[in-house]
Amino acid sequence: MKIKVFVVDDHYMVIEGIRSLLQNENDIEWMGHATNAVSCLAFLKQQLPDIILMDVNLPDVSGIELCKQVRQLYPSVFVLGLSTFNQQPIIRNMLENGASGYVLKNATKEELLEAAKAVMAGKSYLSFDVALSLRKTDDELPIITRREKEILLLIADGLTNAEMAAKLFISIPTVNTHRKSLLNKFNVNNTASLIKLAAKHHLI
């Protein structure tokens, strides 16, 4: 029984690369590809693969959203996240939305096959670097509350405390409190460092 694989990625080179890597594998059946979320969903109405290799950066809908939809509509289809960068929040998000694993684009053929087989066996698979960085992140990225995140985004948009207070219907001292706890949690001394860190972790 071959593993039916489908790829969603907006880069032809990557699609072609995966196809080329897997084409002579006896265990793999290539079902085709899509370059965006819409055509991926259209394809799934016709046929169901066993595994979708899914890039997280798609031109229309984000891979995270697509992953969520696919898993809801077709629970039998496993999703393997795929991307160039080792971005913890995104990877975390993919996994929370039903992805069975995550491989980076520098994966070898062997790693791809290993991942596919692990997923088909009901296990999950993470590239070594991904697993490593996910573990590290737990310690490094502070846990911030809903409200703090909201404030963070507004700070990044350049609002002053007064503007945020008006926008959120709360008092200026309250905004200030959240702001201070952000600085505390991220262990920085001023807005500049805060925004830089947040940008680095793709929070804004």
Added chain:
Amino acid sequence: MKIKVFVVDDHYMVIEGIRSLLQNENDIEWMGHATNAVSCLAFLKQQLPDIILMDVNLPDVSGIELCKQVRQLYPSVFVLGLSTFNQQPIIRNMLENGASGYVLKNATKEELLEAAKAVMAGKSYLSFDVALSLRKTDDELPIITRREKEILLLIADGLTNAEMAAKLFISIPTVNTHRKSLLNKFNVNNTASLIKLAAKHHLI
């Protein structure tokens, strides 16, 4: 006379994709690949391709640096930049360091061939989106001076004006002046917006 092509990219999928796309082309001779700058330079000591397809994000040295070195050591070898994202400052930098063009990783086989031929004919080639965004950038990304850039980096590192002044052996008002002209040039009102914008454009 076939065009001899060599690829430098740290993603196997991309290398394999390009190889697969070009392998049946009569005009193209595949010379091999490297996954980092060091092995690329090692290869060039043995043989010289006509064109190097070069990713800008390499694990050891940046593509920009590698491009510069290759062009200095082997002026007959053309470099075509290659990357996932349409990052204006990086692209600009590659071109300034001798690259003959730039293609995105969602390029089709046709586009790759067109780019290769253009480069061999002494022309330069830019993906449509790249050309578009480079033109747009001229208006959108302000030109900042050396000193301003220096200040920008220090602000992002969380230094206060006083700390920067001490570090750069200049007065606090001077730091302030640079800081204000940064806000002016980026057309923002405060540090938060400035850092966010700078991060977006990969300046910090």
Added chain:
DNA sequence: AATAAAATCATCTTTTTTAATGATTGATGC
């Protein structure tokens, strides 16, 4: 050599942020 651009410094004012402390209310989880 002349012009323009960059880097430097000064003064003064206003706005904003950061800091330090304390306190109340409501929700969540055990």
Added chain:
DNA sequence: GCATCAATCATTAAAAAAGATGATTTTATT
């Protein structure tokens, strides 16, 4: 029901950034 945490607000003060203007000295560029 009790403990914990999130979210709210208050007061006061110091530090920092932002805004407005003007001026001098290097450094590039033509």
